[in-house]
Amino acid sequence: MNPYPAMLVPPAIRTIDPYMPSKPDRHLMAAYGIDTLYRLNNNENPLGPPPGAAAAISGLRPERMAIYPSGDAYDLRGHIAKFLDVSPDQVVCGNGANEIIQFVISAYCGPGDNIVTGDKTFAVYEWVAEFSGVEARLTPMKDHGFDPDAMLAFMDGRTKILFVCNPNNPTGTYWNGQTLEAFLRAVDGRAMVVVDEAYCEFVDRPDFPDAATLLDRYPNLLVFRTFSKVYGLAGLRIGYLVGHRDAVYDVCRTRIVYSINAAAQAAAMAALGDTDHIHRTREMVADAKCYLTGALKGLGLPVIAGEGNYVIGGLPFNDQLAYRRLIRRGYMVRTMTSFRFPNHIRITLRRRPVMEGFVAALAAVLEKIT
Ligand SMILES: Cc1ncc(COP(=O)(O)O)c(C=O)c1O
Numbered sequence: 001m002n003p004y005p006a007m008l009v010p011p012a013i014r015t016i017d018p019y020m021p022s023k024p025d026r027h028l029m030a031a032y033g034i035d036t037l038y039r040l041n042n043n044e045n046p047l048g049p050p051p052g053a054a055a056a057i058s059g060l061r062p063e064r065m066a067i068y069p070s071g072d073a074y075d076l077r078g079h080i081a082k083f084l085d086v087s088p089d090q091v092v093c094g095n096g097a098n099e100i101i102q103f104v105i106s107a108y109c110g111p112g113d114n115i116v117t118g119d120k121t122f123a124v125y126e127w128v129a130e131f132s133g134v135e136a137r138l139t140p141m142k143d144h145g146f147d148p149d150a151m152l153a154f155m156d157g158r159t160k161i162l163f164v165c166n167p168n169n170p171t172g173t174y175w176n177g178q179t180l181e182a183f184l185r186a187v188d189g190r191a192m193v194v195v196d197e198a199y200c201e202f203v204d205r206p207d208f209p210d211a212a213t214l215l216d217r218y219p220n221l222l223v224f225r226t227f228s229k230v231y232g233l234a235g236l237r238i239g240y241l242v243g244h245r246d247a248v249y250d251v252c253r254t255r256i257v258y259s260i261n262a263a264a265q266a267a268a269m270a271a272l273g274d275t276d277h278i279h280r281t282r283e284m285v286a287d288a289k290c291y292l293t294g295a296l297k298g299l300g301l302p303v304i305a306g307e308g309n310y311v312i313g314g315l316p317f318n319d320q321l322a323y324r325r326l327i328r329r330g331y332m333v334r335t336m337t338s339f340r341f342p343n344h345i346r347i348t349l350r351r352r353p354v355m356e357g358f359v360a361a362l363a364a365v366l367e368k369i370t
Helices: 025-032 051-058 062-066 074-084 096-108 124-131 148-154 177-187 245-252 262-271 275-298 319-327 352-369
Strands: 038-040 091-094 114-118 135-139 159-165 192-196 221-226 239-243 310-314 331-335 344-348
Touching (some): 074 091, 074 239, 074 262, 091 096, 091 245, 096 192, 135 148, 148 159, 148 177, 159 177, 319 352, 331 352
Parallel strands (some): 159 192
Antiparallel strands (some): 091 239, 310 344
16 A cells, blocks of 8 residues: 655645544533533524524425535525625625635635735634635734725735734724715725624614615625524535625635535525514623623732623633633633733633533633742
């Protein structure tokens, strides 16, 4: 047998470490000797999907699974188009917004091109760029938010895409409508601007912009949304993009068809725009945010809390150590070193009793270590 031909992997790819997802709960619970594990690491919705989506999933007959789903999520795209008052040919669905990041980078970027984004934001923009052989230029954040001037200054003739996460994961900052429009005017069609609104449904601020309403005026604008967060469908993997129809045509050149399964399409159709569910989720998040920020400050920890269903806490010690100590007490958090926030953890907001349990666990860990 020949040895494995490792030299086939390009040198730039060999420098990338694979992302290691956490093990399934039953493994972790056995490894750490716990009987309950609260995942506070992925910004999921503990209320689950809206009832209509749950019914759509349980109504799927097994025979249906033998048939390919719609290759381009035809009905769902129509539904999203109606919801956002755009045309169906302005919508692309993907296997989570993550897959759409990949479609867009593949569609616009070639060797020697670059993308620009912030240095403390959702890391998948940077990762996909890098493994696609595209330079990721990361601008320093200003007051924990995206700095429009820095992003413009980092652009050059090879910049193809600017990624803005609005509100930002993990810092919760957001650009208001004025900032977003001023940025789009300054970019002046020289590059595509992606506004990732994965957490937009959590924002209840009058000046928070609905970027989709700007599409008529900015054909270089692409807006991302997901069903993974407020709609509680992370396990089905479904997200979408809206943009100008010519941009969508170009993105579809690199789209993987049939990547969204039938259950995801049915559930997303039923979930979209369920205002009761959004309202219930927002109430739960607001209550948890108020409690947790107060409790973290009470423990003497710095807090970064803005929009979205998460809060960052600063620690007087290493975040990996905190992760290991907290998981032994049944709470999994997101370590922030990978987001260039060493000694910080991000905590997903859940119902009050879970938050209270988490704070008690964190207080015990702090007391032991410090
Ligand atoms: C800002 C942001 N964009 C996109 C995604 C990816 O979402 P999806 O689950 O649809 O792939 C996430 C997931 O955490 C996110 O935080």
